[in-house]
Amino acid sequence: MPSYTPACCQLAAKLLRSETRKARSYATIRSLRETPPPEIDDIPSDNDFILSILRANASSRDAKPYFASFGPRPQAPRPAPVLPQRDESIPVESREPAVVTEHPKVSPLIASIIDPVVRRTALVKVQGPFTQVQLDSIARGMVHLEKLGLVSVIVVENDDIQRGEQDSRSVIIEDTMRLVSCLEKHGARARPVLGAIVRLGPKPGDSDSDRDVALEAHTLPSDLVPIRSALRSGEIPVIPPFALDSFCRSVRVDANDVLGALARGMVEAESQKSSSSQATAAADASIEASGEIDLTPLRLMIINREGGVPSYARAGFPHLLINVESESKHIRETFQESWRHTHKTALSNLALAKTCLAYMPPTSSAVMVSHRSQSSLIGNLITNRPAVSSSLPHALLQGNRKLTQHTPTLIRRGLPIRVVRTVEEIDRIKMNALLEQSFGRTLEEKDFYDRLKHTLDFVVIAGDYAGAAIVTNEPCSDLSQPISYLDKFAVLPNHQGDGTVDFLWVALHDESYGLGHPFSANPNGGKEGQGEGRDLVWRSRANNPVNKWYFERSSGHVRMGDWVLFWCDAEKRLKVEQGRRGRAGLSYVEEWEEGRLGSWMNVVQKIPSSWRK
Structure with a gap:
């Protein structure tokens, strides 16, 4: 019988309370979107969510990064209310007795789980095509993450439809709408953002020496308005890989170019907003009051059919943890020819992770995961560590039943x-x-x-x-x-x-x-x-x-x-x-x-x- 840690049990307890509230208001919220409410069986089971949290088996120490990112921000003490002065002319026995209301104190740890004050974002690449069942599984994972405070900004890709093919745009738009429907079917609110939100070419004013990472596209602050609008409204933006060319035409591009541009643009936009604030405390208060979401991505998630990056050290099973700063070159050099057929996009996705992590905070990570292992995303969110530690003895790693072809690969910026x-x-x-x-x-x-x-x-x-x-x-x-x-x-x-x-x-x-x-x-x-x-x-x-x-x-x-x-x-x-x-x-x-x-x-x-x- 596994032993569940206090952090996990508190997360589970939170759901039993918060999801009851959510269910009561669900039909009303959905009716405002002019779509019929889903059948009750279509809403993801709380039990599945709770079990996913418990399987993470996070210790209190493991969960500290989660609470630090999603827990309530410290607030300045509120000034004491100014009470009217007592009228001494009224006899004491004639005065009305003062009513003292005591509110039960809630543990800061429990409060941070029950009601995360600051929601954070993740960049997600959904790299299809996927069947309806597979897409349902992915959507369920995104809904689970949203409950824990991590809101996905999703970019859709279809590997079977090449750029320039006839009807490629319509196929990508159809895939985008399918994912939106799946998310709403499982209880989330989603918004398709079909207009191009990135622009081809380098960002105006950039020089070759400004960045070690070359980007094929960029964004301006105004381009992120649809994403901000969706997030403020409690919706998950779902984006096709379109970009504006030099003639202001919307053309299909590689999803990696869109994700790289978004990673830089979202970080810079949040940085500019923070610097314009007069004080951190005031900024935090405005975030809490307006429901604003911190645009800085904490995670990059690449969900595909291949899984992680195959490793020469594990007989083709995926790498557990990659230090891109010191290992990416060696991984490319040892990448076997046969893997170029079974894991066609592993190296390009590794390059994408390196690009995005160069802009994201040092504590951020990227995860490459098969659609079969979407539940592992919860464990990664809570602990920010791989499913199995890469520093364990090799004999233990070889015989570990957790290691399969679908074990996720966690990628960190790392150090030389x-x-x-x-x-x-x-x-x-x-x-x-x-x-x-x-x-x-x-x-x-x-x-x-x-x-x-x-x-x-x-x-x-x-x-x-x-x-x-x-x-x-x-x-x-x-x-x-x-x-x-x-x-x-x-x-x-x-x-x-x-x-x-x-x-x-x-x-x-x-x-x-x-x-x-x-x-x-x-x-x-x-x-x-x-x-x-x-x-x-x-x-x-x-x-x-x-x-x-x-x-x-x-x-x-x-x-x-x-x-x-x-x-x-x-x-x-x-x-x-x-x-x-x-x-x-x-x-x-x-x-x-x-x-x-x-x-x-x-x-x-x-x-x-x-x-x-």
Whole structure:
């Protein structure tokens, strides 16, 4: 029986209350749109929605980004009401008794779930063609997301109808209207925006050096009026891929061009609106009062028939998490020829994600998902993490039943990853700031770097010292080679939750205990998969809250007083030994494992602290 977290249970409880209210007013609202009300069976079941939330299995920590984005904004305290002065000429016994009304206090956490104050937007590419059943499934997912505060701005595409074909415009418009009908059938309000809202060509005033990402189209603030109007009215805008050319004709273009232009245009429009506000508090109050939606997209969702980007490391199963900043080139280079037939648009969609994420906030993400896995979008919204962590041991990922051809691929802007091997290559000022902010302690700088001069093996650095993993070679007289010891693993607090932790650990895996496998050949300035993996050892305080994360990624652990010793076995050695044994498999303790725990503990316990007392 799975254990459901308080965050999930509160989300479920919210629906039982809010959906009852919604059902009462549903017929009245729909009648204003001059369409007959849907049959009651056509409205998506609350149970399906609640189960989708519970399946996300989000911990309170996982759900924090959701509450931060969709919870009520802090408001200035309201001034106390001015009461009329008491007339002292009236006898006390003649005065009417004061009536004191006490309103029950609602927990801020519950209030943020029951009534999200600030709704946010997602850019969605519905990449068909889809059957009616498939379209119903997609529409149901969009309705579920809207209930959680994420309103979709949908761009429709049809891969089977090429641009320039006869009747291509009419087919695209028909697909747009079908999706609008499906959304309304499942309880949403939708509006087709059939006019072109983007313009072909670069934006006036742009120079080649303004942006690293080249866009084929752009928008002006006035072009977004239909989208704002739909969102203010509580409607989901559904847009065909049309654009205005230089002769002001509406022509069909690639949906990716429309989405890229919208990503930039919506972010810039919201930024201009925020800068024109006199105060943030006043802006938040106006948003709450008018029902205005923050146009800045928090998610890019690509819903197609192919699913995610196939991975060479998972025998064609999708990538779980992609760092586009450092991995996109390698993914293109390792993309197999057969996938160009089974996943024809995977690379172009990856390029689309890279384009949009360049404009969207750093905490934003893109997800490529099959129409068969639309329910996973709720889990992604609440946790903003992949269905299965990419930093888990490879053996666990291979045998995980959650991994299928339809597992979504989560894409983050990410950071460049590099490996350095000498102390001289380390920027001490930035490294000191990273370590001290991450651990909340003061570094004993001289002793720390003096020790690294003699023991350093390598350092994995994420971005401009947003994160780092420092690995040393610790001499051990009982073993034939030094111990590979993870001395420090640190990520800046403001990068915890944006994927940096997973990206950093995957790079650490590729340079240490995962070395020698083809899937460790990621280009990060290190050995790129060449060499023999080594057991990786590290220690952590017994009360460290991060230990749960370490337990999931280590091969084993042993307690030693106030510390816990963790280790990851060299994966290639285990694989070779397992192949040699065949069906016999590995024993509980191999010959080369005997006595190593005692040797590790003796060495690790003697490693001096890096912090000032």
